[in-house]
Amino acid sequence: MDTTRIIHPDCAPPYGIFYYQAKVKYPVGSTELLAAARDFMRSKNHPPQASGYVTFRFFVDCKGTMSRIKVMQTDEEYKPTHFPRDYINDLHSYIRTLDRWPQNIDIEDIKNVNYIAFITLRIRHGEILNILP
Amino acid sequence: MGKFLIFCLNLILSCLYCRGQNPVDCGSKAVRDSLMMVYSDKAGKYGFNDDHWGETLDSLIAICPNIPEAYQEKALPYLYNGDYATAFALIDKAVEIDQKGWRAYRGYLNCIFTRNYERAMVDLRDAQLLEPRAHTMDHTYYFYYGLCYLETGQYELAEQEFLKDIVEQRRGDGRNDIHFNSLFYLGVTYFELKALDLAEKYFKDCLQLYEQFPEGNYYMGTVLRILGNPGAESYFAKAREFYNEGYRMTEPNLTYVTFPRQLSLIEIDEIQK
Numbered sequence: 001m002d003t004t005r006i007i008h009p010d011c012a013p014p015y016g017i018f019y020y021q022a023k024v025k026y027p028v029g030s031t032e033l034l035a036a037a038r039d040f041m042r043s044k045n046h047p048p049q050a051s052g053y054v055t056f057r058f059f060v061d062c063k064g065t066m067s068r069i070k071v072m073q074t075d076e077e078y079k080p081t082h083f084p085r086d087y088i089n090d091l092h093s094y095i096r097t098l099d100r101w102p103q104n105i106d107i108e109d110i111k112n113v114n115y116i117a118f119i120t121l122r123i124r125h126g127e128i129l130n131i132l133p
Numbered sequence: 134m135g136k137f138l139i140f141c142l143n144l145i146l147s148c149l150y151c152r153g154q155n156p157v158d159c160g161s162k163a164v165r166d167s168l169m170m171v172y173s174d175k176a177g178k179y180g181f182n183d184d185h186w187g188e189t190l191d192s193l194i195a196i197c198p199n200i201p202e203a204y205q206e207k208a209l210p211y212l213y214n215g216d217y218a219t220a221f222a223l224i225d226k227a228v229e230i231d232q233k234g235w236r237a238y239r240g241y242l243n244c245i246f247t248r249n250y251e252r253a254m255v256d257l258r259d260a261q262l263l264e265p266r267a268h269t270m271d272h273t274y275y276f277y278y279g280l281c282y283l284e285t286g287q288y289e290l291a292e293q294e295f296l297k298d299i300v301e302q303r304r305g306d307g308r309n310d311i312h313f314n315s316l317f318y319l320g321v322t323y324f325e326l327k328a329l330d331l332a333e334k335y336f337k338d339c340l341q342l343y344e345q346f347p348e349g350n351y352y353m354g355t356v357l358r359i360l361g362n363p364g365a366e367s368y369f370a371k372a373r374e375f376y377n378e379g380y381r382m383t384e385p386n387l388t389y390v391t392f393p394r395q396l397s398l399i400e401i402d403e404i405q406k
Contacts (some may be wrong), residue, residue: 016182020213020388029397053247055215076249078221118215122248130248133215133390 001056011112015041019060019117024102025133026119033098033131037121040094040098041128047068048125050083052076053132054122062112064101072107076124087126097120135211159197168193169202178368181210201227201235213389217247235331237269241277245270247389250281257281266301270385273301276315283318284393288325290378295319314340314384317349321394344382347372348396369405376401 007014020027026033052075059068071088075081098119107113120132158164172193179185190207193200208223224242227235240256243249257274260267267274279294295318302311320335335355340346354368381387382395 007305018182018214021182023388025391025397027399028399029395029400030391032397032400053217055217057215072216072218075216076252078247080218118212120215120217120247132246132248 001071002050002067004047004067005059006065006067007061007114008063008065011114014059014114015110017107017113017115019115022105022107022113022115023064024105024115024117026098027100027102027115030131032096036097037094037128037131040097041090041126045092046084046087046126048079048107048127049087050075050126051077051124052081052083053120053122054083054088054091055118056092057116057118058095059114060101060117061114062104064099064103066096066098066101069095083123091121094105157196159199165197165200168197169200172203173206176206181206181213186210198228201230204230205238207236212242212246232259233263236263237267239272240274244277244281245386245392248284250285254278254281255370258265272312272315273298275301276312276318279318279322280393283322283325286325288322292319292326294309295322298336310342311338313339313346313349314382316342317346317352318394320352320356324352331354333360343383345371345378346373346382347376347380347401348382348394350375351401352394353397355404366405369401372396372401373398373405 029132037051052073055072057070057072060066069092071092073081073083101117104115105115121128122132124131150330167174168292172189176186176189179189185241187207193203204223204227208220211220211223219318224239228239236256237260239258240253243253243256257277261274275294279291279298282288282294295315298315299311299319302315316335316339320332320339323332323335333353333356336349336356339349340353350368350372354365354372357365357368376398382392384392
């Protein structure tokens with residue numbers, strides 16, 4: 001969705017480090033995240049629609065800024081599918097509100113690493129059931 | 134000229150010999166296991182974020198396409214990075230080759246990784262028919278049924294499954310320790326059923342086995358607070374203290390997933406306010 005990568009000048013070069021190598025997760029629990037996501041999407045009044053999984057995978061720089069967001073969509077059987085574009089755009093807007101990504105992480109000798117993380121929303125008929133991982 | 138003829142003859146004989154050699158016997162379990170060990174070690178040298186991880190396993194699949202572990206290992210980076218379409222296509226292939234070996238594992242993935250509880254229960258039921266008393270990822274199948282029912286709000290059914298899980302763990306001389314997470318989730322189930330005395334009992338049993346368990350302390354505090362017990366606050370304080378000391382729920386794959394009812398520090402802090 002967003003192809004530009006943003007890296008603060010204080011951050012390390014963009015090595016291919018994943019959230020699990022940096023040992024980070026989004027610090028807010030999934031119950032609270034789920035409630036916020038549901039509120040956000042209910043305010044958009046989308047009609048009941050597709051079911052499945054929408055994954056946003058993105059780059060987080062050492063200052064916690066998200067960029068270069070890729071979206072992946074499957075149905076409930078994990079087969080590739082497409083949700084309506086305006087629905088995805090609103091989910092993307094919600095993902096953009098997540099601004100508490102861990103910052104200034106060091107891995108061994110590398111200071112201020114950036115990392116790749118993802119958030120998946122499990123959806124049934126347009127209603128968000130779960131937030132993963 | 135003579136030497137050239139001998140060289141050509143040798144070359145032709147070598148080719149004929151190669152063509153006549155028996156191919157790798159992929160029907161032999163010993164051969165498959167040996168190949169898997171060699172290629173898994175080789176892939177492991179790169180790590181699963183490296184393209185060579187998948188390429189190495191592809192080489193193995195090209196030699197013997199009937200090794201389920203090759204597909205499962207190839208699926209890991211996709212699973213850990215949210216590419217469920219690719220991950221489950223590979224896991225499905227492993228299940229197709231060996232239902233008995235991999236059906237329950239797919240049930241576990243559906244239950245824990247993607248919270249697809251309906252599919253998880255189908256897989257677990259089928260796995261149980263094939264291998265009634267087996268375990269997967271440290272737990273009985275009943276444990277995962279219990280989680281599926283708990284997370285879909287079917288608390289009476291969850292209770293039955295967690296109780297069966299405990300009976301199964303006590304099998305034998307009946308003196309085995311029960312997994313503290315079995316006790317924890319049974320406590321959560323009673324909490325949801327508003328059977329607070331039973332919830333308290335199971336959280337207490339759980340904490341006897343793992344005193345520093347943040348979620349165990351948090352839920353124990355929650356039950357006691359509802360019961361008007363002033364001891365509640367000390368459990369919340371312990372949950373926070375142990376979390377800050379690095380204690381966590383212990384289950385395989387917690388680096389990549391969040392288990393049902395697993396808490397963040399923010400949630401633990403909020404209840405103390």
